[in-house]
Amino acid sequence: MSIVERLRAAGCVFAEDEAALLQEAADNPAHLEELVRQRIDGLPLEHVVGWALFCGQRVVVTRGVFVPRHRTELLVDLATELRPGVAVDLCCGSGAVGAVLQHRLPDATVYAADIDPAAVECARKNLTNVFEGDLFDALPSHLKGHIDVVVANVPYVPTDDIQFMPVEARDHEARVALDGGVDGLDAMRRVAAQAKHWLRPGGHLMSETSERQAPAALAAFTAAGLDARLVTSDDTTAVVGSA
């Protein structure tokens, strides 16, 4: 059986494209066979080849780290429009958001932070100024009151819904990257509550949410004293708050 046929038999919808990417990633035939086997065993393609395409840019994604989703590109576009001088990619995972922002805005100073050491190690392959710790606590204190834009793509899946996620996410992305607590908004509420201490007056916080969670997300931003609104694209809802 050819590689394409094997991938198709394993349920890979874009088998031709995947086969080409696996061939590109492999150093030799034995390595290629190992990568094909990993993919057939269910490892996300991005973890097999070690990168994901995000906003047209290749971003390093190591095993166990959240694979950046195309729907999150809305947050990057919104942040770019604001042309921040100081931007923070909070809950950065691979650092995809921060890496693209830095690429689009070379004069900006971009910081990133995550609580998961594996994510921090991965993000350091994509950008500088990556810190490890709980939400804003990870950041240097001199940033307090000086941040123009915080992009926080926090975990927002309600705990009981994780079982319904695709197996690639459930089995290969860290639980801390997905689990947002009972209603999915635990991390978002905490970020919103702290945001005003870190943003400059008029600075912005933005997070991705779902259509179902959007009213509660908006309420969380408003309760934290932010002037908040929802922005939607074809497949995403973002909540954007101004300090």
Ligand SMILES: C[S@@+](CC[C@H](N)C(=O)[O-])C[C@H]1O[C@@H](n2cnc3c(N)ncnc32)[C@H](O)[C@@H]1O
């Ligand atoms: C949904 S993933 C998003 C990753 C990345 N921003 C992206 O869009 O690809 C959420 C990330 O939040 C991190 N995280 C969860 N709880 C956190 C906390 N209390 N402080 C900092 N990071 C946290 C996870 O480790 C994970 O990398």
